Amino acid sequence: MPKQKTHKGTKKRFRLTGTGKAKHRQSGTSHLAARMDQKRKRNLRGTTVVAEVDAKRIRQALGDNSY
Numbered sequence: 001m002p003k004q005k006t007h008k009g010t011k012k013r014f015r016l017t018g019t020g021k022a023k024h025r026q027s028g029t030s031h032l033a034a035r036m037d038q039k040r041k042r043n044l045r046g047t048t049v050v051a052e053v054d055a056k057r058i059r060q061a062l063g064d065n066s067y
Contacts, residue, residue, distance in 0.1 A: 007061035014050070014058050016066045022050040022058040 014022045026044040033041055050058060 004063050006063050006065060006067075010058055010061040011067050014062065015047075016059065016062065016064075017049075020055075020059065021052075022055040023047045024050055 014024050016022055025047055029041075029044050036044075049055075
């Protein structure tokens, strides 16, 4: 049986927590932030947890490695 390879695009964008949830960076934070109000920019900071429906696919693509 061949080994399952880690999906490199998923590895760059997601990270698993200790309990197996998937974290990701919020979208819309890299540029064009001057037109946003402060509240929106503030709320886009940090990371958020992915919905459990998508987290299952992400865990599979990562091969259950945390990275």
